[in-house]
Amino acid sequence: MMEWSLCALLGVPLLAGILSWIVPSARVRSVLVGVAAFAVVASGLAVVYGSMQAAEGIWEFAIPAKCEWIASVLEAVIILVILGIGIRTKNWWITVFAVLQVLLAAGIWCLPTEHHGDFVTVFRVDSLSRIMLLVTAIVGGAITVFSLGYMKSHAKHAPDTAASLGQFYFFFLAFLGFMAGLVMSDNLAAFSFFWEATTLCSYALIGQDGGEARRVNAARALLLNSLGGVFLLAGVYLLKSRTGGESFQLLLEKHSITLLPAILLCLAAFTKSALFPFQSWLLGAMVAPTPVSAMLHAATMVKAGVYLVMRLTPGFYDERAMTIVAFAGALTFVGGALLACTQSNAKKVLAYSTISNLGLVVACAGINTPLAYAAGLSIISFHAISKGLLFLCVGRIEQVIGSRDIEDMDGMYYRMPYTTCVAWVGMVSMLLPPFGMLLSKWLAIEATILSPFLLIFMVTGSALTVFFWAKWIGKMQNTGYHRDVPGEVIPSAMRVSLGFLALLVLVTGASTMFIFKYVFDPMARAVYHRYADINWCIFNEAGASTVTSLIIYGGVVLGLIIYYWFFWRKFDEKNIRLPYLCGENITSSELKSVQGARSYDFRSVGGKIEHSHFSNIYFHGIISEGKVTSVLVWAAWLIIVVLIGVCLAK
């Protein structure tokens, strides 16, 4: 049964992708994609459930040792494709990296393998994989459904250079399968195949609409990710040469001799997760259609990097190198948040905030205590849901108002109430206490107490995060009074998936404390159980705070009841007044009679009606994006050099 679910999870998306590329009819394609999304969710859940039933909650899938070459061959094929792209687009750096990867792959192939049995474990589903699988399947499924509605109208406005929708869905769906494979792989050959495959999908999807800007950004994404591929394969090569095998189990078991390979894998993860200094590709990738940004560049693909770090670090408890990894993450956390404060482009804000959160996960993984580990896990899962939702909302808003600038998003509640409410839920979930993101940040700060110099990064980063979210929420919900808000016309695919994700945010947000207590807490304990000297006390303390959430819920519910009873019910339209504009505001009756008048209009000289304009603070003239970025990039390179130095010195 489990094997079949696994096949469905990996095979159905690929198959549906190929079919939708071939099938000319748009309707059939929609049905195919819908079915594929459903199949991914169902089989993902089946795998998760099945693996939980297995002994110790770990389910393994092994193939005969003599079939091990399949993964390597598939990997080689993908690398050759990347090499081909490099040569065809005459991008020599990509070519150089691809050639390096080919050489490394050949090197790995030639190294002798020590077999411990007739079977090789390819997939290994443990609790970390399960979390990632749930995120990938559920959020990915919802985004796929959204893309059905989005791409239909996107295709109408797309430039002539755009590739066909069939091609889009092929890469999109195939990506889902690859991602699911990636998080389940135990064998590093299979892992690097899936890793390269997601890189390739990302390249194709960023370049979807064609044109110069997309081409450049897609090439940059491919360039940086193939640099990551070089790191990955170099790590695998070293691992195999030192231990004679290539699997995560081996890497973690023999941790005394595998630090350098692990750090190389971490560097690969940095490129995939777009940590500084590799952040530029993720920002460039925002030219892709929105479902792509949501799925690849917020919810799933960039999570592969942090997944890798989370997978590795517990094995290297008490290593100085891991503290330096934490610094790389913390730097990104602050840098991303700071740059997000200076942006007014909504997608860029989301991109920077994604980078920032990924940095936080890496920092948590680097701090390497059970509490930090649990915090990292919860950021991965809650962030994926909220950020996926927000990207979709921005995409939808951009389609309607034709702009992705935050300054253009005022009065959205009147223009598109449904999307605005959903986006509001997503954004508030980043700030509101009982919700997951804030709770994870809380845990992260509590965990940082053990590593002094990280503190300053954590503290400033979290203050900056609050700053840019509050600005955006404020602009988004800024609106006048409207008695009747017209219903929003929105394709049902979009409506369903947005509603589903918003519901997911609310439900997971409301039960965060319990999720933490019954899922993340035992996981972290299970991962760290073999280290006797670990500091558990801090962990017990944070786990005991269910009372906190009860107080919050009690208070909020009581407040809402009072609000409803005393204010909402007794709300009277005659109590509506226009905002204070020194008395120069237009009157309520003029608001109705004058065409195009808004509630914040005022009469200037000669009785002319004019708008009042106000905008957010973006630190213009104080912080320049370019300068800050270059400083951060240099600092990040310095950290990486120190990191490698520390490993070599050991």
Next chain:
Amino acid sequence: MENMMKWLNDPVVRSVLALILAPVLGGIIMGLDRKITARMQGRMGPPLMQPFYDIIKLMGKEPFVLHRPQILYTMLHLVFMMITVVMLVTGQDLLMVLLIHAFSSIALVLGGMSVRSPYSWIGSQRKIMQILAYEPILILLILGIRLRDGSFLGSAVLESQEPLIYSMPLLFLAFVCVLAIEFGKSPFDVSSSHHAHQEIVRGVYQEYAGPFYCLTEIAHFYELALGFGLVMAFWHTNILCGFLLETVVFLFLLVVDNAFSRLTTGWMVRYMWTVPLSLALANLIWLWR
């Protein structure tokens, strides 16, 4: 007597008492503030109970609003402030208390930004800058407490025998700066000020009228009580010393308020992120042992 003490230790009783007493205390502090300020300026000043007259009066006014979400945010502001108080007196995790308090301020800001009023908008922007300015220092304060007592729980502070001020005097100074911001004292009263009519009218509070303004005022009372409660916690072992400390801080804030003029938001953030932040960090390094 013993029965009484036992009864007081019950968390529910304690939180109910705190919820009732905190605004009363806050109002009295506010009244004292106005009275002493007036005396400093050579005036007679309003009666001590003036803040209570004000809020009772505001309750009876017509409830003018701009739209419904505005009221929701006012409620959230108050409710989260109350939750902060409850969590503090029941000895919950201090960092969480702080984050909830931060959200309470954010709710006020969002309420100010949800309406289409330029003054309210400017006030809200400045309020976020204020939050940005003082949030790191508050977090560092909590971390300092954690380093000293080995626990994030509020109850641990009260159980320890040594007053906090011995081990964290520099953090205390930084905290006084934070208090000045939270209470809207010059030179940090950028977001809403009684003295800035020409500039931002009433800043964040601009568009709240009648009972809703009353709600924000009550929340401010809670905030005052909270702030001075924390000052008290710095010297909890001796009530008299704690009271003395509080008086000193209070008078210091008033003198500064009257002696300084309002400065810009940028200056505030630069100042807070340099002087008090480095004070706090220096104190933390010393606590690290």
Next chain:
Amino acid sequence: MTKATAKSPWVVHVNCNSCNGCDIEFLACLTPMYDAERFGVVHIGSPKHADIMVVTGSVNHRNARVLRNLYEQMPGPKVVVAMGICPATGGIFADCYNVLGGVDKVIPVDVYVPGCPPRPEAMLDGILEGAAILAQKQQNTPTVKPVMKLKIVKPAPAPAPAEAPAAAGATGEQAVAK
């Protein structure tokens, strides 16, 4: 609540093309000498928080709209105090082509404080009188529509410009210039 209302009159100050004489005198009420705050008076900038609107200056055609807007934005119960002779009748500007001649042409006025400018004691007295009316209105507001029984004194219908101060002085009973 009535008592509290009487003790906490928050004042917003509107200048409808006044010559600034009354404004300066009014602000002087907040100084140590007179200290309006001892009666709970807060000079507040926003009409949305205010109880008493103090108007100075003879109202003209252009700022009548502003005055009306501000008045509408004050939550009830509210009181208007016409500070000085200009807002009462137009004062020396009554004959100007652009002057409406009196705040009561635009919004209902509760207290008139004549004088050019009125003495600070008179101003304080006027505001306190306003506070008393406020309390009266507060008692009536919840159910009954505000009936302004007390202290509504209309000025002489069309006062001659020269006699304007005298006329207002005769009718405005609140003018207690000490």
